Structures are given as structure tokens and as C-alpha cells.
Amino acid sequence: MDMRTARPDDAPRISALVRDLTCKYIAHEFSEQGAGRLLEPMSEAAIEGYLESGYRYHVAEENGELAGVIAIRGNRHLYHLFVSERFQGKGVARRLWDVAKAASLDAGNPGVFTVNSSRYAVGLYETFGFVGQSEAIDRSGVIFIPMKLESAIRE
Numbered sequence: 001m002d003m004r005t006a007r008p009d010d011a012p013r014i015s016a017l018v019r020d021l022t023c024k025y026i027a028h029e030f031s032e033q034g035a036g037r038l039l040e041p042m043s044e045a046a047i048e049g050y051l052e053s054g055y056r057y058h059v060a061e062e063n064g065e066l067a068g069v070i071a072i073r074g075n076r077h078l079y080h081l082f083v084s085e086r087f088q089g090k091g092v093a094r095r096l097w098d099v100a101k102a103a104s105l106d107a108g109n110p111g112v113f114t115v116n117s118s119r120y121a122v123g124l125y126e127t128f129g130f131v132g133q134s135e136a137i138d139r140s141g142v143i144f145i146p147m148k149l150e151s152a153i154r155e
Helices: 008-025 032-042 044-052 092-106 122-127
Strands: 002-005 056-062 065-073 077-083 113-117 137-139 142-149
Touching (some): 002 092, 008 032, 008 044, 008 056, 032 142, 044 056, 056 092, 065 092, 077 092, 113 122, 122 142
Parallel strands (some): 077 113
Antiparallel strands (some): 002 056, 056 065, 065 077, 113 142, 137 142
């Protein structure tokens, strides 16, 4: 499996992957308005904007197929982490996290990361060492659990 930094021309595939998985696994527990608020920043145009504004995206591909994607905002906040259903359970999320974490540490992150996790993904983030910071928060219909990882080290 190949891991690389995402390019602007990856935005359509990234958007399709994150939107499809969000609809299937996350948005069903939100109100219609909340689901819309959650999906809006996952549009192709939004992803292009994130790539242009300095979010660091990495993609995992196998034979040209998008297997997964991770995004880091501000060198410290895990913004997106999605793995195609076909590749789930094969260590892709862990590999993407390791690549993104290493790039952030190389860029000066002192080892502290945050993520606003869906309820669905809390267990995954806990395996990476993240710890919940509060109960679930409902912000304008978007439900998330703030989590933090301190003293991240290169593995």
C-alpha cells in the first residue's frame, strides 16, 4: 500500500470517501440540520480549500484505489481519518496515523494532538492513546467527543 501527501486533484475522491462513510456511520444519529452541518465541510470545494490553506492530508492507495485519508489541521488537530470499508480492519488507519503524526512531530509539534471524535470512532482513537476530555458535546446538532493525546512519540 502506498502512502503519500494528498494533492488538490485528490479532493473529489477524498470528499466522496469521507461523505459516504460519514452518512453510513455517523450522520444517522444527528438531526437533519446537524447532518447537513457535518457534511458541508466535507464537500469537494471544502477539501480543496483545506488543502490550499495548509491542512496536511495524507492518502493511502492500493493499485490507484483510495483506501483511506487522514488530515491534520494546524499541525496538531486530527481533522479527518477515514478508511474505505474494503480496507477496514487491515491496519490502514494506524498506518495513516503514524505517517501524519510523524509529519507533525517533524514540523515541530511537541507531542500533543486533539480530535473531535464521533461516537463511532472513540475506540479507535483510544487505541492511538487519545483520552476523552468530556462527555459528548452537541454543537448546533453536530455531536462529538473531544479527545486529547499528550506526549505522542514516534513509534
